[in-house]
């Protein structure tokens with residue numbers, strides 16, 4: 495007699511494959527990936543991570559158990575003799591069959607209830623920071639870069655930067671999130687969950703990093719053609735390093751030192767100043783990233799190019815070739831003008 499289903503061995507194998515994916519070296523490889531949420535480096539992540547693993551493992555266990563029961567049921571099915579057409583099979587009604595339903599519903603409800611309570615407890619813990627944050631940073635999502643403004647009651651202490659966020663370690667930092675044009679979503683996976691940046695609304699979240707490091711972030715709400723190239727870096731540093739960085743950001747960059755650099759500043763103001771701002775100069779545009787201390791950044795174009803002279807030149811020569819659709823058109827510059835602008839930008843420490 496033919497076996498009713500040939501896939502009976504399948505579910506078990508699939509279950510083991512899932513377990514292997516979760517526990518094997520693959521998870522260690524994830525730990526080395528820049529955008530990984532399977533390791534935690536901050537207070538929010540510490541609460542969320544056990545829940546992520548817990549729910550994953552429980553879900554896999556449920557699938558495996560059910561698969562085994564289904565497979566067992568199929569195998570143990572008593573052999574049926576071929577019935578003449580039209581004759582019905584006698585159905586045996588054993589009262590004990592119903593018990594399985596009660597046991598199954600009971601166990602499932604307990605497991606689900608446990609997961610709900612655990613999730614609520616984690617949500618309660620990550621909703622608000624353990625202590626009142628001393629620092630508030632406003633992050634505005636633009637198509638396709640991040641504006642970062644350090645807020646303060648004292649207007650002289652406010653400054654703006656882009657795509658790289660510095661925070662001190664060991665204390666919670668408040669983030670106010672806004673969308674400039676469409677909905678974006680702010681996510682630094684190793685430190686905490688996602689929060690949307692919505693036009694006309696200010697969402698709040700907080701993050702606290704345990705130890706100094708550079709953590710990759712990414713927009714996680716589809717926001718147009720260059721959504722995938724809307725990254726950022728969060729740089730967590732010791733409170734001393736952070737204070738020094740902040741004090742430096744509040745300064746205007748030094749004046750150009752050479753004639754060529756002065757010409758670069760003039761060309762910059764004429765060709766780029768409508769969109770970009772540089773502290774202490776006439777360039778005060780708000781359409782693109784603030785470039786006051788550009789050379790302090792590790793990356794340009796929202797985390798996608800290293801900030802080195804060759805890539806800076808590549809970007810300024812043809813931004814559309816690197817990020818097609820980006821809101822910086824190809825500048826119309828002579829080779830001399832471009833070289834002078836780059837030599838000036840390289841002084842912006």
Ligand SMILES: [Cu+2]
Pocket residue numbers: 677678679713714715716717718721722724
């Ligand atoms: Cu996006």
